[in-house]
Amino acid sequence: MNTPTPQHDDVDRPGDDGELFDVIIIGAGLSGIDAAYRLQEENPGVRYLIIERRDQVGGTWDLFRYPGVRSDSDIYTLSFPFEPWRRSEALAPGDHIREYIDETAHKHHIDSRIRFGRRVRSADWDSSTDVWTLTAERDIDGEVVEETFRARFVVFATGYYDYDNPYTPEFTGMEDFRGEVVHPQHWPEGFDHSGKRIVVIGSGATAVSMIPSLAKTAGHVVMLQRSPSYIYSAKQKEYLTPAIRKVLPPKVAHRVVRSRYALQTAALVHAAHRFPRFGKKMIRSGLEEYLPEDYPIDVHFTPDYNPWEQRVCMVPDGDLFTAVTEKSVEMVTDHIDHIDATGVVLKSGRHLDADVIITATGLQLQAFGGTVIRVDGDEVKPQDRFVFKSHLIEDIPNLAWSVGYTNASWTLRADMTARSVAKLVSYMRSHGYTHAYPHLGAEPMASKPAWDLQAGYVLRSPDALPKSGTRRPWVVRHNYVRDAIDHRFDKIEESMVFGHATTQRDDAKTALDAPPRA
Template identity: 35%
Template sequence: MRFKHAVTKANWNGETKMWEVHATVKGEEETVLFTSHFLFLGTGYYDYETPLQTTIPGIDKFEGKVIHPQFWPKDYDYTDKEVVVIGSGATAVTVLPAMTDKAKRVTMLQRSPTYIMARRNKSALQNVLFAFLPTMLAHFLNRMFCILTSILTTWFCRTFPGAAKALVRSLTVSQLPPSIKHDPHFKPRYNPWEQRFCASLDGDFFQALRGGKADIVTDTIKQITEKSIELESGASLHPDVIVTATGLKLKFGGGVNMSVDGKPINLSEMFAWKSAMIQDVPNMLFLTGYETASWTLGADVNMHMFLHLLREMKKRNAQVAVPRVSKPMKEVSMMKLKSTYFKVGGHVFPKGGQGQWEPKADYLTDLAAAKWGDVVTDMEFS
């Protein structure tokens, strides 16, 4: 593990059958060269240097503090401050309860609502499992329960959207204070799981609303002045601090310049084999997760697939594995969500297709395919 290293480019050398990975080192002028048989991209899918750019009219005029959560200032003291958090996604839902400990008041200003579900840190089932079963078995059963719950919840929401809406509405209303109405603040324009759900750990978001130090305003910003946020409805807010929780910018592969035998390649123009390897790119894997479940579950699937592939390569006495598209395919998106940051930046991902090129489905199905499925079709060994 090398710290303070930033990978700038990676080239596959067909003559040596090795990856040449170039990295800059903080505080040093010369680059460092690493070589390897395989290259993994465990870079996630966010741009860590640049947040999603959005137009907020007049934000530059504001005389108070403006913070983007991605670049939170160290040791910033917001004690007794009036705070407005712009946004309604996972970041806003996390920031609001976290700031009510010191802030005078925290208001979440949203253009449109999202689905928010309280989720217990420890369920009654977990307590029973760990009280009566050996630790290893309890962990296994708890993990399976969480995975199956996620799969079934997503299936239910997408198959019976009307019933899912009614259930979420009932659970939400039961946790709101009388001063905050479900409509319009918790009535999204879309069906459950067309965008990601926001999880509120132990219902801390709703606790903050009931505590009286947090509020929600659903409106559109007309303009921001030196001391206020003017809304289209005619209302205005007067914060000391504005937190712009407006979303994340997507980036695939960490922005590394990729090439094969010196020829640059654009990963977003390629098809993805089993959501793990890129067409025509030798010995390179990337890790992706699930839009409706934990990202690490997807990484788990890809690693099992890699081990399966290695066994096949050993059997064939092969050094190189290259996915090849064997026939024309209809292009599909690797991510199905309709979230704003996916609509804006989803084009950075490789393309999905059919057969071996289909996007991930769900953890259990994909895990079985990774361990025992086909790793030969559309794969060239040499």
Template identity: 40%
Template sequence: MTAQQIVEHRDVIIVGAGISGLGAACHLQRETDNKDYVILEGRDAIGGTWDLFRYPGIRSDSDLYTFGYDFKPWHGQPIATAEEILSYLHEVVDENELAPHIRFNHWVTTASWSTEDALWTVVAQCEGETRVYTGNFLFMCQGYYDYEKGYRPDFPGEENFGGTIVHPQQWPDDLDYSGKRMVVIGSGATAATILPAVADKVEHVTQLQRSPTYYMSMDNSEEDATIEELRALDVPVDWIHGIKRRKALAFGEEMAVRSKQEPEVVRAELINATKEALPEGFDVDKHFTPSYNPWDERLCLLPDGDMFTAISSGKASVVTDHIDHFVEHGIVLKSGELLPADIVVSATGIELCALGNIEFSVDGRGVNLPDRWTYKGIMISDIPNLAWSFGYIRTSWTMRSDMIAHYVCRLLNHMDETGSRQVTPRLREQDKGMNGKGFIDAEDFAPGYMQRGVPRLPKQSDQGPWTNSQDYYAEKDLLPDAELEDGVLSFENPGPGDKTRAA
């Protein structure tokens, strides 16, 4: 160790102080026997996504009744702003006294496992200093995209553009778009959020998309007739929250099942609802009729139909075309049309990040993640004492991050009961030669950022338990009671003098 290195040991090292990491800490406090932990956060604030992104109107794209933690009911509108979500997360920190456990400005660079010591050694850079932490278990809660940069393609001729090009992940605090002509490139949730958020302030805003996406308007009021009646009957607040959560889950399950069983019916319902929300004569077939089936990609929710309202007002519009090249005053499309612009927003997506771009090694040998297999979408083959919190993509992320945290706590308790210092998923003889596919199956969910990034991640198979389920409605009945002693998880490496488990 050099003089600059500071060593701190904990039972569990959590990487990331976003919604997954804070939740993991709360579950550890509740469900394990006094496991001490530290949270290493690369930035100077909690919140992850909700503190990083600062573009206009940033909000959740899941309802907060299911996006909120299972131990802390959400009270407010279903679709919440980043500011409201951060307030909720700060309440979690305060109520659970998490602040003393968080180390800010700690960018983790390497993580090395030693079987001899049954320890992870984690190296982080903090304001010019190297800091070293050791831990018995490593809980990766850093999310799944690159915090340093989003996906930003090079546009032909962009050097000739006389205006400003920004990416939502690096939105300038001082960007003044008042009275400006703005073009937002993209068709996902970010574009759908920015469009109505800036419409009243810009001269005009245009969403430029290569292909359409499904959008669904939802009532974003905190109350409905059922909830009002329950309040009048003095039903406890937490019961009401439980009812709201169950309603949201039931609706999500119905959409998922129907999208698979009768995709054409659901498709027609979504498109017809869009036609009803837009002015007569609007070309919904061209701009809001996707080529894929519902649920093949995430369904974009529009609180109170705000994007449709902005379009109907005439302050916003949608253009479906391809970029040919940029010119000084805008974008020339393949059709030959010129889109005038002062500001171009490249809402072109994120870049997937493989476990925080950290360099991993096990007993001195480097780990190449694409060569490894995911175990239940939580652990990784032949990497001991490591779990990764990867939530749901089409449904609320937190529903799975909560389940994974429950699972990890159960795993840690089992290790204590059996006297094991190490747990490792290992391929069995019958697993050798199994088929491999992406961590997220491209046939099941294939937006651009997944197609670009999945090759950086561990692989999965059709053969359990080497799978990564993205189906909450199936997994919720399986994961909570999943057998730990399943012949795949190897519990080993007892402490000195501990004969409970053979080495």
């Protein structure tokens, strides 16, 4: 890899200095760091910047700090393909993931391109100059200061949910509760739950990750769910992976292990969709391995839908099931009637005593980090536009959106997006183009949701994300293998419009319309 020397070491200078960047990446999590690496790998000397609203890298893995936070898919495919994961666990703790992202950014000189503590509020495209102007807010000693940044191309690596406002349903009587109420997305630093009676409301990945950790020191933990989720036990100790690492160089071994896990997950998901009875039997066999023989599995662990109609939760070495067996965790499947001063009253009439209620009730979908996008002064609503090749947006110039799979690791598609954007930028530079965007044309096309899950956070916000078409290259698929094949044979010119700004300022002539590389 030919990595350029960082050009923007003074990351703390104000944003309104007038500098025009080739590319600005919004977000310094897995997607943002991946996008930066691929961009500079494909385009040595490219002038890019990362804007991050938080004070350090990590994105999701810096935001979530609740006990037991970890990946809910294997770390080998969640990690970067270009930077080997060297630890032994298959489902990695959140702090290890954040450290890995931070180390990768530093190793590849990406961290010097990041400006922290800026939240991008709006992005305005000017067709006369083919330049994006980003307006960001920054807190300086309690005062909100507005800054502007300019770029030819913008990559949104902001994730898919609202960092500020998690989903919390209205529970009657919550204001009467005398204990503490905590949402995992805003976990209090230093919160002491030892010896306390805890009710965790929720049955998704967050709940199943935190509960075994809470149970180690809490007095008692109840996992309260309206309906069950599929939960599958994954072994933490691998035998094949260490053997591969011993005989192959680190980067080669990582590629082999990563490919194996990607194909294995894709095969299991496909089999579960094609043969749902097989999927149910496979998941149930894992439950029976850990739970007592007379345990009511059908009540607490058997949903009324098929595997992968909603995301399957992963737990390492059956830790949740072990906690249930040891009775430090109790599963309760019921509906909440109301909250009172001392706990939760269920529709069945049972009362759950609680010192702490944790509302692991889900996320709120949000596109582009909540940034308002305008093209020549007209606001663009995400739900009104089709997604092209899963990362470009219909008729919006020089803008990419990085979003992962619902049934596989996020980074699998985020890296494909990063490579596609890097190649598109290279193509534009070599041909002297200053704008590019996908165009559907006059032929009508039906739409469908970009995410195919029946999960609550998707169903609650059907208009939060751009929409998928029903034919390629406008259909958003959640099939890594088919996408990987398409990506390998991708034609940059397909359904794309390329061109030049109608007018150009002097400083705008040296960005994406740079001369071809030798």
